[in-house]
Amino acid sequence: MSRLHFQFGCGSLKLGGTLDTAPGTTGLLLVSGGNEVRSGAFSGQSLLAARIASAGFPVFRYDRRGIGDSAGENRGFRKSAGDIRAALEAFRAMAPQMERVFAFGNCDAASALMLAGGEGLEGLILSNPWTIEETASDAEDEPQHAPGAIRARYAEKLKNPREIARLLRGGVDFGKLIRGLTSSLRPAPAPTSLAQEMSAGLSQFEGQVNILLAMRDRTAQLFESAWDTWHKDDIRISRCEGAGHAYVEAEHREWLEAQVLSALRA
Numbered sequence: 001m002s003r004l005h006f007q008f009g010c011g012s013l014k015l016g017g018t019l020d021t022a023p024g025t026t027g028l029l030l031v032s033g034g035n036e037v038r039s040g041a042f043s044g045q046s047l048l049a050a051r052i053a054s055a056g057f058p059v060f061r062y063d064r065r066g067i068g069d070s071a072g073e074n075r076g077f078r079k080s081a082g083d084i085r086a087a088l089e090a091f092r093a094m095a096p097q098m099e100r101v102f103a104f105g106n107c108d109a110a111s112a113l114m115l116a117g118g119e120g121l122e123g124l125i126l127s128n129p130w131t132i133e134e135t136a137s138d139a140e141d142e143p144q145h146a147p148g149a150i151r152a153r154y155a156e157k158l159k160n161p162r163e164i165a166r167l168l169r170g171g172v173d174f175g176k177l178i179r180g181l182t183s184s185l186r187p188a189p190a191p192t193s194l195a196q197e198m199s200a201g202l203s204q205f206e207g208q209v210n211i212l213l214a215m216r217d218r219t220a221q222l223f224e225s226a227w228d229t230w231h232k233d234d235i236r237i238s239r240c241e242g243a244g245h246a247y248v249e250a251e252h253r254e255w256l257e258a259q260v261l262s263a264l265r266a
Contacts, residue, residue, distance in 0.1 A: 001053045004094075007069070008062070010086035016069025017062040017090060018046075020053035025099045026264050028052055029091055029121070030061035031084060033077075033107035033130075037068035041246040044253070048104075051257050057264050058098065060091035077108035077130075081116040088120050102208070102264055107219060107245065114198040118205035125263050127212040127256075128220040128245055131195040191226040199230050209236050210263045212256065214243035 002021050007014040018038060030045050032038050038061040039046040049059040064083050066074025084103070092098060102123035105113045110126035118124050191199075202209065211227075211234065213220040227234060238259055243252040 001050075003050075008086065008090035010065060010070075010072075010083055013065055013070070013072040015062055015065060015071070015083065015086065017060060017087065018049070019091070019094055020049045020059040021095070022053045022056050022058045023097065024056040024058060024264075025097055026122075027058040027060065027091060027095055027098045027101045028260065028264060029084075029088055029101055029103040030059060031087075031103055031105040031109040031113060032061070032064060032067070033105060033109035035067055035074065038063050042248055044246055044248070047253075048257065048260070052260060052264070055261055057261075058091075058095045060087060060094070062087045062090075077112040078115065080112045081119070084112065084116060085120060104260060111194070111198055114202045117201045118207055118209075121205075121207060123208035123210075123263060123266075124202075124205065125210045125212065125260055128214055128217050129198060129211070129223045130219055131192055131198065131223050131226050132219070133192040133194050191229050195223075195226040195229075199227070208263065208266060210259065211237045212259055213237060213239045214245055214247060214252070215239050215241050216243060217245040219245060 004019045004021065006017055006019070008017050009015075016038070028049075030038070030040075030049060032040060032045065036045075040048070040061075045061055049061055053059045062083070063070040064074065064080050065072035088101060088103075091101060100122040101120075102125060103113055103118070103121050104125040104127065105111075106127040108130040110129040111131070113121075113124055113126060114129060213224060215221075224237070227237075240247070240252055240255045243249070243255065247253050247256045
């Protein structure tokens with residue numbers, strides 16, 4: 001395996017890319033979420049790319065326009081379909097032995113792949129898809145946890161003898177506790193228009209779909225709450241208990257790698 005850094009065309013722009021070479025006929029396109037560079041949070045995508053390539057699958061990752069080594073204006077994930085198409089075209093050209101390409105995206109990268117309907121790909125690995133509509137009023141206020149997630153969190157605490165002892169000792173902020181319990185009784189929020197668009201986009205895709213959720217991540221919790229509206233008990237979902245948004249703990253990184261490899265080998 002070798003790692004190549006280069007630029008590729010996206011219309012009149014040049015985008016920065018990295019290819020981890022491998023002989024396999026199934027490749028992995030890594031799409032960055034948020035405004036992250038292609039190395040990912042805590043170099044997570046760079047490390048994941050190396051591990052997947054060492055297992056025999058070529059891996060391509062890139063900076064979206066206006067991010068990192070890529071020229072142009074950052075237009076956000078909703079307008080990144082052209083960048084994904086250009087990266088896929090460059091990937092296929094550089095690894096012509098590939099017969100299939102899967103894409104992996106975390107957070108709004110997963111949302112972008114869903115909105116694009118997985119165009120040109122044979123498989124999608126969607127992690128913690130972002131469903132939150134941002135408005136001017138959201139800029140300072142963090143979105144709330146889904147009521148179901150709050151109930152699950154309190155149920156978990158009540159199973160823990162230390163938490164019960166802490167409650168009996170008065171080591172709990174009762175104001176916060178009451179607010180949390182009140183929130184848990186509210187009905188689940190209606191799916192956002194973004195979630196509806198994502199569901200519609202994915203319905204057009206005929207390839208393999210794997211949805212990965214980190215169960216301590218609010219983004220994943222809100223996605224699951226919205227997704228149940230159309231896809232109750234979706235068998236395509238796999239859950240990583242205790243994991244946060246970026247799978248930073250060693251056991252959670254290993255779980256993520258195993259899920260990706262399982263999808264590529266299917």
